Amino acid sequence: MTKPSKPSPQEDVEFSYKYGFSMKDTSVFKMQKGISSQVVSQISHIKKEPKWMTDFRLKSYKIFLEKKMPEWGGDLSHINFDDIVYFVRSTDSQKSRWEDLPAEIKETYDKIGVPEAEKKFLAGVSAQYDSEVVYESVQKELGKKGVIFCDMDTAVRKYPKLVKKYFGTLIPSHDNKFAALNSAVWSGGSFVYVPKDVKVGMPLQAYFRINSERFGQFERTLIIAEKGSDVHYIEGCLPIGEQICNGTSWVNIESVQPEDFVMTHKGTLSKVTKTMLRKYKGKMYTIQPLSPFNTFQLTEEHPVWSIKRETVLIKRKVRNTWLSEVDTQKLVKAKPAFIPVKDLKKGDFLIFPKQKDTSLGKTNLSDAEIELLGYYTAEGSTSYNRAFRQYYVTFTFSENEKHFVDRVVELTKKIINKKPSIFHDKKKHALVTTVYSESLYHFCALHCGRYAHSKNLSEEIMNLPTEKISLFYDAYFNGDGNTAYRKSKKNSTLNRASTASPRLASQLQILLSRIGIYSSILIRKGGPDIIQGRNIYRRDQYVITYTLNRTWSTIRETDEYYIIPIRSVTSKAYHDYVCNIEVEGAETYLVKGFVVHNCTAPIYVTDSLHAAVVEIFVHEGAHVRYTTVQNWSNNVYNLVTKRAKAYKNALMEWIDCNIGSKLTMKYPSVYLMEEGARGEVLSIAYAHRLQHQDAGAKMIHFAPNTSSRIVSKSISKAGGRTSYRGLVQVLPEAENTKVFVSCDALLLDEESRSDTYPSMKIKNNNVQIQHEATVEKIGEEKLFYLMSRGISRGEAEGVLVNGFIEPVAKEIPLEYSIELNRLMNLEMSGSVG
Structure with a gap:
């Protein structure tokens, strides 16, 4: 076999943009970047707030200017407060019906499952898109019981006395710099009020989404559970099996890990810099080229390197049902473009790159x-x-x-x-x-x-x-x-x-x-x-x-690639996880041999800031559980202040799962105010390359016969860093207090890091304190045992990690627990987004 002669090389493709899971910016109002007293006043004016809230904001802004940036924890030196947009309005008014939302916002929340939650008759859903809550649904049954579940802006207008009584009393503006910033520019968030002895049987849920570049999201959540009540609040921020080319074979996309190499549109190998997973609900397109075996699937927004047939036609009348005839010279000279898969059809052309010879003319084989x-x-x-x-x-x-x-x-x-x-x-x-x-x-x-x-x-x-x-x-x-x-x-x-x-x-x-x-x-x-x-x-x-x-x-051929016609393009409804990767330099990879552009959650080279404040009041005999499963993209600083007060015989539970973000600093706390109060924090933190999860908990015992429990699980991989930062304080009056603290860290390689910063201030001798801490690696003997049962090393690591986080994962509602486990499994195999 001899290598045939080739036409002259085609011009290389230009990459002037990135595709991603971000919707077009159709906001109806967007402030200029930067913060000032005028900006703070303008936010309050736009929201038509009462004078007391405007005054509260302006006072908080002054405190923000006075407060120094925290020097402990993660590196915050790159945050530029003057390069952030502090308010974006995504729609002209809040909608009470799903179908009234703008199409692009519905599409975003379709992808993270809000409509599905409705179909499953969950008690209530609130969705925040950038600064404001744009969609809220509260079932009539909640209203009949006297339960209030609405966005924070509505609560300020409709329930001013109730809000003013609690707002900012547990986390005052002077608590820390980011609490002061939130108090000055807060927007959106949730307000929950549960009357005496009312049990809310199903979880209340909120979804938070950042869509704008250089944006700060500052939601404010206030939950009040009266005597004997019970409520569970959940917040979240959000086709496996498709095969891509690594130069020597096709491999499942979910098995690819950062630092692996994949083939690009140039026929050369490039390094994978990031792997991603997201839940997708929408159309899944199937493209069948001339070769049926090379059929592949993509989500509708995914761009494919291709040539439209109508751009290379011969001026000749179409015969019967045949496709229009193509001018071969035009076709081989045409410059391929990245075209969304939904815009492709039968007869258009795909690009199949020729792999470059990387052998340097050498082999050890005779x-x-x-x-x-x-x-x-x-x-x-x-x-x-x-x-x-x-x-x-x-x-x-x-x-x-x-x-x-x-x-x-x-x-x-x-x-x-x-x-x-x-x-x-x-x-x-x-x-x-x-x-x-x-x-x-x-x-x-x-x-x-x-x-x-x-x-x-x-x-x-x-x-x-x-x-x-x-x-x-x-x-x-x-x-x-x-x-x-x-x-x-x-x-x-x-x-x-x-x-x-x-x-x-x-x-x-x-x-x-x-x-x-x-x-x-x-x-x-x-x-x-x-x-x-x-x-x-x-x-x-x-x-x-x-x-x-x-x-x-x-089939046509150039020096760089083959041009292959599409036999068919079909689509079907799809609702499951999808994977994607980012590739160094090229931002392309080959699916079943054909070129596609990477497509993921918003790809911004600038950072975003999420600085929320959550205040919870759990009155006598009440029970509140607050669950967070966050998967912010890796350009987000996630700096959150969460605090609860638990009164006589009350129970406050924080369940905190942190997978995404560039830097997370979050330490849910419980003030145990009266006898019999109980507090629990169960947390999971996963840090991958260039991520720092600085998480922990605080338990302050003010009264006798109180108890607290902290269970922290952290996993570090590929150079990621996790930190446990905890405080337990027992005041002199808090006798007969019981405290249990367990912080376990799992390191998956030599590059990763885990730190523990526990602090205990015990001022009463009549207490029971138990503190456990471990840092470990996955033992080779455990891996060997599992691998001897026929599973791969990566799968074995996943089994052990799932067992490691099981004490926390089992406390999460089934739907979220399944999602957490799948996220963790795919993170372990290097595939998220």
Whole structure:
């Protein structure tokens, strides 16, 4: 096989933008960047607030200016308060009905599941988009019970006496710099009031979403649970299996990790910088190119490097139902563009890049070894005879292929200096060549796999110098291929090779593309069959086909890539997790061989700030549980102040799960004010590359017979950093107090870091204090035990991590627990977004 001549190179694609899961900015009002007393006053004026709230804001702004930036915890030096937008109004008014929202906001919350929550009859949903709550639904049953669940702005207007009684009393403006900032510019958030003895049976939920660049979100939440009441409040901020090319094979996108390499539109490898997961609800598009095996799926906003058919047409009348005819010269000279998949249709063209030769003309394999591996891939298998403790390699050819048998014998002698035995199986019309050699057994298994359905080429074969590829492929084709001759001026030949291994089929397609041949892969479905009177079950077969010397083809070729027509584009409803990756420099990767642009949560090179304040009052005998599952994008500073007061026999529970953000500093606290009060904080923190999760808890015991429990679980990977920062204080009057603190850290590699900063101030001797702290790595013996059960190392790590976080995960409602576990599993395998 020789490499055909190529046309002149095409211009490289320009990348002047990034795609992402951010909606077009259609805000009806947006302030200029920066903070001042005028900005604070303007926010209050826009909201038509009472004078007492305006005064409260302005006083808080002065305190904000006076307060110094915290110097402990994470690095806050890069926050520029004058480069932040403090108020964005996304819609002209709050809507009470889902269908009244603007389309782009509905689409965003579709993707994070708000409509699904409604369908599941959850008690209430509030959704905040940038500065303000834009959608709120409260079931009539809540109102009948006297429960108030609304956004904070509405509460200030409709329930001023109730709000004024509690607002800012638990977390005053002077508490810290970010509490002062929130108090000055707060917008949105939730207000919950639960009357005496009322039990709210289903969780109240709120969703928070930042859509604007350089934006600060400062929601304010106030929850009041009267005597004997019970409420659970949840806040959150939000197709696996598709395969991408890593240069040597196709791999599932969810298995790709940062620092891995993937093939880009240039036919070269680039490093993965980030992996992402998000929940998606919308249309899933399926594109089938000329090769059915290369069919792939994408979400509707995903851009594909392609050429629209209408831009390269011949001016000729369309015949019958045929597609419009294309001008080949125009097509090969056309510049591909990134086009959203929803805008593609049958007859448009996809781009299949040719992989560049990265071998530098070198390989450790001899020509004889390369050729023998080609024969083995087609007709070989490896076995071990336990009775005789013998390793052997078998090649099975048709009895009409003795010349191939002779070649295998010659190659074997040359490589290991052994002569194989040959058996003529007349019943099966086969020539069976057997080589008893442990070294050859391991050599063939290493480079090509053991069994027909799982054949898989090694990196060394996939990275062969271009001139050596034909040596391997010709030998493979001799074993598994066949040729059909077509009568034409150039006597074109249709070549076909069949394998039971889908991975091998994709690898052969890659190798052929490097020597100037684009091949299609057909799928021949398996099933029950009969051979020589025996009932068998045939596996699916993957048939690689290509035609040489063709006078006309639907496939066009340039120096850099092949241009492949689309056979069909279809879509269907989809509601599940989707994965994506960011790639260094190119921002592209190949899905089933074709170029797509990365597409993810908002991709901003600037940072955003989330500084919320949550105040909760749990009166006598009441119970409040506040659950957070946050997955902010990695450009968000998540700086939150959360505090609750628990009175006589009351129970306050914080369940805090932190996976996203650039830096999180959050320490939920409980003030145990009266006898019998109980407080609990259960937290999970996961830090990946360039992330710092500085989380913890505070328990202040003011009264006797109170108890508190803190359970903190943190996981660090790929250089991420987690910190536990906790305070337990027992005042002199708080006798007979019980305290339990457990902070456990799990490090998954040598680069990662975990710190513990516990503080205990005990001023009463009649107390029970228990404090446990561990920092550990995943033990090799545990991994070995699980891997010996047939699962991969990554899966084994995931099992152990799920067990590690189980004490916290089990406390979360099922729907959120499943989501948390899936997020963690995919983070462990390097796939989130």
